[in-house]
Amino acid sequence: MRSIVNYFDYLFRSTKGLILVAISVVAIITAIWGSLSGPAAEWGIKDITVRLLGMTLLPLEREGRIIMLYHTIAMAIVAIEVYLITSIVPMKKEQQSTINGTITVGYLTAIIFGLWFAYFGHNYLFHGLFLVGQSLVFFAGILLAKALWPWNKQYYVANQEYAHTKKGVDLERVAFFTMALATLGSAMFGAVTGSYWSNGHETFLAENLIRNPHKTALQLSIIGHLHIMLTLVCVAITLVIGRWLNFKGIFHKIAMPLMISGTIVITLGVWTVVPYEYIAHKFIYIGAVLTMSAALMLVIFGWRKLISERLAELGLEKPGFWISLKALLHDPLKFGPLWQMVFMNFTVSGVGIFMAVKLEKIFRVWPFMEERITLTGHWHILSALVATIILMYYADICGLKGKKRQWFGWIFIIGSDIAFLSMTIFSMKRLIVTEYYQQPVTDWTMLLADIGLSALLITLAVLLLWRLFDLFSKDGLWQQEQKNPEVDLNRTSAPAPLSSSNEYNVSGKEVA
Amino acid sequence: MKKALYLTLTFSMLIFAACNRPDDVKISYIETGVNPDSWALVPAGVFMKGLHNHETKIDHDYEIMVTDVTNAQYAKYLNEALAKGTIKVVDNKVMGYYPGEEFNGYLHEFEIKAGDKLHVPLGEPGLRIKFDGKVFSPEKGWENHPMVMVSWFGAKAYADFYGLRLPTEIEWEKAARGTDTRAYPWGDEIELNQANFYASRDPFEKPFGKQGSTTPVGFYNGKKYDGYQTKKGLSPYGLHDMAGNVWQWTGDDYPDLHYRFMRGGSKISYGFGLRVWSRNAAAPDFHAISVGFRCARDPKKNG
Numbered sequence: 001m002r003s004i005v006n007y008f009d010y011l012f013r014s015t016k017g018l019i020l021v022a023i024s025v026v027a028i029i030t031a032i033w034g035s036l037s038g039p040a041a042e043w044g045i046k047d048i049t050v051r052l053l054g055m056t057l058l059p060l061e062r063e064g065r066i067i068m069l070y071h072t073i074a075m076a077i078v079a080i081e082v083y084l085i086t087s088i089v090p091m092k093k094e095q096q097s098t099i100n101g102t103i104t105v106g107y108l109t110a111i112i113f114g115l116w117f118a119y120f121g122h123n124y125l126f127h128g129l130f131l132v133g134q135s136l137v138f139f140a141g142i143l144l145a146k147a148l149w150p151w152n153k154q155y156y157v158a159n160q161e162y163a164h165t166k167k168g169v170d171l172e173r174v175a176f177f178t179m180a181l182a183t184l185g186s187a188m189f190g191a192v193t194g195s196y197w198s199n200g201h202e203t204f205l206a207e208n209l210i211r212n213p214h215k216t217a218l219q220l221s222i223i224g225h226l227h228i229m230l231t232l233v234c235v236a237i238t239l240v241i242g243r244w245l246n247f248k249g250i251f252h253k254i255a256m257p258l259m260i261s262g263t264i265v266i267t268l269g270v271w272t273v274v275p276y277e278y279i280a281h282k283f284i285y286i287g288a289v290l291t292m293s294a295a296l297m298l299v300i301f302g303w304r305k306l307i308s309e310r311l312a313e314l315g316l317e318k319p320g321f322w323i324s325l326k327a328l329l330h331d332p333l334k335f336g337p338l339w340q341m342v343f344m345n346f347t348v349s350g351v352g353i354f355m356a357v358k359l360e361k362i363f364r365v366w367p368f369m370e371e372r373i374t375l376t377g378h379w380h381i382l383s384a385l386v387a388t389i390i391l392m393y394y395a396d397i398c399g400l401k402g403k404k405r406q407w408f409g410w411i412f413i414i415g416s417d418i419a420f421l422s423m424t425i426f427s428m429k430r431l432i433v434t435e436y437y438q439q440p441v442t443d444w445t446m447l448l449a450d451i452g453l454s455a456l457l458i459t460l461a462v463l464l465l466w467r468l469f470d471l472f473s474k475d476g477l478w479q480q481e482q483k484n485p486e487v488d489l490n491r492t493s494a495p496a497p498l499s500s501s502n503e504y505n506v507s508g509k510e511v512a
Numbered sequence: 513m514k515k516a517l518y519l520t521l522t523f524s525m526l527i528f529a530a531c532n533r534p535d536d537v538k539i540s541y542i543e544t545g546v547n548p549d550s551w552a553l554v555p556a557g558v559f560m561k562g563l564h565n566h567e568t569k570i571d572h573d574y575e576i577m578v579t580d581v582t583n584a585q586y587a588k589y590l591n592e593a594l595a596k597g598t599i600k601v602v603d604n605k606v607m608g609y610y611p612g613e614e615f616n617g618y619l620h621e622f623e624i625k626a627g628d629k630l631h632v633p634l635g636e637p638g639l640r641i642k643f644d645g646k647v648f649s650p651e652k653g654w655e656n657h658p659m660v661m662v663s664w665f666g667a668k669a670y671a672d673f674y675g676l677r678l679p680t681e682i683e684w685e686k687a688a689r690g691t692d693t694r695a696y697p698w699g700d701e702i703e704l705n706q707a708n709f710y711a712s713r714d715p716f717e718k719p720f721g722k723q724g725s726t727t728p729v730g731f732y733n734g735k736k737y738d739g740y741q742t743k744k745g746l747s748p749y750g751l752h753d754m755a756g757n758v759w760q761w762t763g764d765d766y767p768d769l770h771y772r773f774m775r776g777g778s779k780i781s782y783g784f785g786l787r788v789w790s791r792n793a794a795a796p797d798f799h800a801i802s803v804g805f806r807c808a809r810d811p812k813k814n815g
Contacts, residue, residue, distance in 0.1 A: 059695035439721035
């Protein structure tokens with residue numbers, strides 16, 4: 001009995017345990033639902049999954065099923081980000097546990113009953129519970145926003161190297177707070193529209209409407225909702241990674257105002273899509289430039305830091321280019337998340353800009369189905385890049401060291417980048433090959449994408465299996481994590497001395 | 513070691529690329545027993561339109577071709593139209609006059625001005641019609657495959673030439689779906705041997721790869737071809753290929769848009785892309801190896 005309580009305590013009350021559970025849940029969903037489309041469907045694996053699990057997949061309901069699947073996975077990703085935020089941003093422990101408890105019940109309820117409703121017959125009680133789960137996640141968001149309130153003196157910056165106002169307000173906390181508020185508003189943007197379902201609003205996938213010149217207000221709301229939610233997930237993970245790397249100094253002081261203003265501008269830009277679609281895009285572009293510039297500051301800071309720390313370890317003072325490069329690459333788990341932010345520009349932002357520049361010559365001429373592939377590829381890649389960043393951070397939290405750390409990190413970076421680059425080439429293949437000759441390009445890009453993703457998923461499976469077996473170990477890592485449940489990093493403020501911080505969530509070790 | 517690996521990779525890439533060269537593939541004529549000159553009557557009345565089953569009324573009877581227009585039919589038309597002077601061949605392209613259309617300057621809208629428009633690009637890979645400078649003829653073995661590489665202008669010109677028209681989207685959808693809420697022309701499930709779609713393992717995927725090639729019109733009629741058993745893929749009104757094989761141009765010209773819409777999915781669509789409400793769209797001069805058309809007509813005029 002005691003061990004069950006122990007397990008529960010670790011898995012559902014410690015930050016590290018909660019993240020492990022959420023990652024495992026997403027991994028299981030990815031493994032099962034990933035077999036329903038793409039090459040797995042071509043190879044007949046879909047039929048086996050459907051038969052084994054007794055799924056009901058009516059063609060008429062595909063769009064609705066997919067929307068519910070996206071929402072369930074998104075809830076888990078949001079939960080992981082919230083666990084990280086409540087651990088790294090100082091707040092009271094009771095706030096942390098209330099937020100984490102609420103969002104955990106919320107996302108698990110949404111996932112279990114959402115998927116049950118969507119894929120295993122339609123019991124409307126389950127649909128109701130799916131909505132209850134999402135509502136709890138939203139409520140946890142309100143609690144989070146309250147906990148992140150930045151104008152509380154005890155959360156003013158502890159170190160002048162962190163971005164702050166003249167009075168000492170922690171601008172990174174303001175950025176987290178802004179992101180949380182923007183997320184709540186943007187979630188409502190979708191939820192209010194969803195409440196009109198069967199009362200003027202009909203299920204649709206946004207990519208299918210791209211060429212409808214006149215979209216309804218409800219359709220524009222949904223299109224805005226999905227874009228801004230993913231954007232804000234990216235903003236959140238950028239802030240989290242910044243804290244992990246102890247982002248500070250001049251780059252931090254430039255980045256935080258950019259991130260705050262960018263988050264506000266892009267969010268308001270998206271919200272105004274409904275009444276002022278034309279002007280809205282201008283704001284969205286400005287907001288995107290601001291937030292991406294903030295991310296660029298983080299990348300510059302992070303890479304400089306990785307290089308200088310490694311060179312200091314090696315005792316080198318005047319290294320050449322190659323030594324510096326080697327130093328930059330020596331820790332793939334810390335290099336990886338920043339690299340993925342750069343790589344994102346080749347596979348997501350770059351493609352978007354290219355599409356905009358070549359609109360006249362390409363996208364007003366190409367068939368809709370080609371444009372649709374590019375659109376779906378673009379946001380799948382962005383979501384997956386965020387996932388790899390989270391997983392690399394989680395591997396660091398697990399304490400992977402030595403060769404394991406190298407293998408995990410490099411397989412993640414190389415595997416995902418091969419896959420995403422291949423998918424980008426696949427989605428833009430019409431630029432290099434006609435439909436008549438496209439089969440080899442399709443085959444090669446699909447093959448490389450499968451190899452990259454398989455390598456990544458197998459590596460993740462190995463990590464999760466290790467953590468599973470570890471749970472049965474007498475002196476497992478999980479027990480150490482239970483004793484030290486928060487992530488170890490430097491926090492921007494210190495509301496109480498660490499040694500006596502019973503009231504606050506700052507029990508994680510400070511990292512030099 | 514590294515050199516060997518590099519050479520192996522390069523060699524395998526070349527081999528891989530060399531396979532599935534569609535130009536090298538020769539096919540034989542397959543008789544399906546389906547007459548491409550036949551028509552089906554679709555009566556006026558209500559049907560359920562789109563994913564959300566909106567009750568929609570069509571207030572007139574109409575007839576629609578049982579199959580897509582074939583290469584043989586289109587080649588015959590080209591010869592007749594060339595003789596009559598309604599089309600011309602310029603720079604190895606079949607061109608024809610189009611009177612232009614209203615332009616509102618809406619976001620992303622292209623202006624379509626009056627003038628000669630591309631119907632069919634001759635000599636482009638994938639086109640199965642040859643032109644010797646005087647006469648158009650279908651390539652051997654491809655006579656009863658759907659005409660592809662034809663633009664919307666080319667499809668409309670064919671229909672106009674014979675006093676026909678391209679079906680509107682709702683005419684097309686009712687002809688494919690009938691009056692119930694089925695997802696595919698024959699019901700709610702799709703099987704690999706019921707339509708020509710991506711990775712459906714039809715006999716044409718062996719030489720051409722997973723995207724295959726067009727199949728002869730009416731191929732999925734329950735017959736067995738050289739060991740390959742097909743399943744009937746007919747619509748409620750007896751139409752063939754309303755799901756898969758080639759996208760089919762429809763006739764609507766919507767305001768604020770220069771795009772024309774296509775229906776039915778194609779050999780490069782996944783199975784779900786063949787549902788009766790699936791749409792594709794492109795500029796009217798777009799042409800591809802997965803795009804064809806069929807015609808509709810008013811029964812009173814032809815009855």
